Amino acid sequence: xxxxxxxxxxxxxxxxxxxxxxxxxxxxxxxxxxxxxxxxxxxxxxxxxxxxxxxxxxxxxxxxxxxxxxxxxxxxxxxxxxxxxxxx
Numbered sequence: 212x213x214x215x216x217x218x219x220x221x222x223x224x225x226x227x228x229x230x231x232x233x234x235x236x237x238x239x240x241x242x243x244x245x246x247x248x249x250x251x252x253x254x255x256x257x258x259x260x261x262x263x264x265x266x267x268x269x270x271x272x273x274x275x276x277x278x279x280x281x282x283x284x285x286x287x288x289x290x291x292x293x294x295x296x297x298x299x
Contacts, residue, residue, distance in 0.1 A: 216251075223262065225267070229263055231255075231259055232259040235253075235255060235259070238252050239252055239253065
């Protein structure tokens with residue numbers, strides 16, 4: 212099985228990229244990896260972050276298109292978070 216950083220970022224799903232990004236952030240937070248490895252991990256994390264951001268922006272644009280009113284103007288509504296959800 213190939214290592215995570217041998218797979219091109221552009222080919223990853225949002226969920227896979229996010230899982231990898233979280234794992235890399237955990238590695239960097241540990242602070243116990245050599246400098247060269249930390250730089251490689253950071254570079255991959257930046258790529259993954261950009262990919263995730265681009266995917267989210269694409270979804271946002273699609274949602275905006277799907278939520279236009281009869282006059283063709285975007286309808287923007289705040290999403291409400293359920294009261295029982297809490298940040299980790």
